[in-house]
Amino acid sequence: MNRLIIHNIGQLLTLCGASDRPKTGSALSDLGIIENGCVAIEGETIAAVGTEQEVWNRIRQRWGERLSVEVEVEVEAEVDVIDAGGRVVMPGMVDPHTHLVFAGTREYELEMRLQGATYLEILQAGGGILATTRQTRQATEEELLRQASSRLDRFLQYGVTTVEAKSGYGLDWKHEWKQLRVARRLHETHPVDVVSTFMGMHAVPEEYRNNPDRYVDIVVDEIIPQVADKGLAEFCDVFCEKGVFSLEQSRRVLEAGKRHGLMPKIHADEMESMGGAELAAELGAISADHLLRVSDRGIRRLADTGVIAVLLPGTAFYLMAPFARARDMIEAGVAVALSTDCNPGSSPTMSMPMILNLACLHMKMTPAEAISAATINAAHAIGRGRKIGSLEEGKQADLVLLDAPHYAFLQYHFGINLIDTVIKKGRAVVKNGQLVRQ
Numbered sequence: 001m002n003r004l005i006i007h008n009i010g011q012l013l014t015l016c017g018a019s020d021r022p023k024t025g026s027a028l029s030d031l032g033i034i035e036n037g038c039v040a041i042e043g044e045t046i047a048a049v050g051t052e053q054e055v056w057n058r059i060r061q062r063w064g065e066r067l068s069v070e071v072e073v074e075v076e077a078e079v080d081v082i083d084a085g086g087r088v089v090m091p092g093m094v095d096p097h098t099h100l101v102f103a104g105t106r107e108y109e110l111e112m113r114l115q116g117a118t119y120l121e122i123l124q125a126g127g128g129i130l131a132t133t134r135q136t137r138q139a140t141e142e143e144l145l146r147q148a149s150s151r152l153d154r155f156l157q158y159g160v161t162t163v164e165a166k167s168g169y170g171l172d173w174k175h176e177w178k179q180l181r182v183a184r185r186l187h188e189t190h191p192v193d194v195v196s197t198f199m200g201m202h203a204v205p206e207e208y209r210n211n212p213d214r215y216v217d218i219v220v221d222e223i224i225p226q227v228a229d230k231g232l233a234e235f236c237d238v239f240c241e242k243g244v245f246s247l248e249q250s251r252r253v254l255e256a257g258k259r260h261g262l263m264p265k266i267h268a269d270e271m272e273s274m275g276g277a278e279l280a281a282e283l284g285a286i287s288a289d290h291l292l293r294v295s296d297r298g299i300r301r302l303a304d305t306g307v308i309a310v311l312l313p314g315t316a317f318y319l320m321a322p323f324a325r326a327r328d329m330i331e332a333g334v335a336v337a338l339s340t341d342c343n344p345g346s347s348p349t350m351s352m353p354m355i356l357n358l359a360c361l362h363m364k365m366t367p368a369e370a371i372s373a374a375t376i377n378a379a380h381a382i383g384r385g386r387k388i389g390s391l392e393e394g395k396q397a398d399l400v401l402l403d404a405p406h407y408a409f410l411q412y413h414f415g416i417n418l419i420d421t422v423i424k425k426g427r428a429v430v431k432n433g434q435l436v437r438q
């Protein structure tokens, strides 16, 4: 079993104490920082976290007396040692909202939008999600796998060790199944863990343009039961938006998902204030995502019911839309998480650090709040709060070494990558910013 010690850590951000429920209010600012910290890893799991002295004492009892705090002194051969050089170590980031598996690109839509077309107009004219659906349907499973795998490589280089991945570019059973199979194969083969969400309700497919309710029937009666039966997804998501799916259609599908054991998530109140947040609260969704136009009542309902607000400032930035009211949400007691929304149309990025920049500069979150939102709260938004998102004994050993002496460098710099080393399940998968090919 591999053993690893990371020592001489200037700031060790543990994010401890929130494995049972996400952070809200002032707790978001508490990163559980240990100065002069140290982490010991055994196999895929964190064995000890604390100050240098505490950790060495602890593991010496477990791993053998010859281990020394002065690492230059010979340590037992089977223990790897990383000297963090006084820099920052934090949990691997978690991205709780991506559309990871798709084929093709839509760079031409940027020009269309710059000339005045809106995102929804492009979709209604058969572009947008529907353009990606055509390409994804045509792509072979191997091609989808190759494209999504290289996106995951980039996520890893930006310090992300777990992503949620939605289907929703198949829009029929055969192709949704293909997307979900690809997500599962990536989870099995790529270092990044992939958590699947079924999102057949991403757009009305072209063949049902004149009869969207018929498509909703098919999703409810035929597709969801098969997704659940094959254990292909944990969550069910819907694009609840004017001109896409109504509140009623969304409720129907999310309730059907719930009956089949799929926890609800909602793309809510993105372009219009539709009551998507209120629907998330009513259904006990695990998260409501986007929320650019959420109402005050919607914010109160999220706070009261403990639905996590997954905020996607990359999308607001890229669509030149107003940013979500993160401060109002935090003040109301909503648990806030952050995500890239990685997709080929509204947020073509794999950079969580960029999302943290935007969260601070455009949503007025503090650097510490943004880190809580991208780690432990993001883990809770995909039901993984007990396993990942913080550095505590017994949790999965997913962590990141920043080439920085203070965590706020992550938000202070922009457009550069400060991720030096990524440890996934106890093994170095990025070193000096470069992927380690296993």
Ligand SMILES: N=CN[C@@H](CCC(=O)O)C(=O)O
Pocket (backbone or CB within 6 Å): 099, 128, 129, 132, 239, 267, 270, 315, 341, 343, 344, 345, 346, 347
């Ligand atoms: N808003 C809906 N879905 C995605 C965009 C998908 C696409 O444009 O391909 C989103 O979350 O922004």
Ligand SMILES: [Zn+2]
Pocket (backbone or CB within 6 Å): 097, 098, 099, 267, 341, 343
């Ligand atoms: Zn999305």
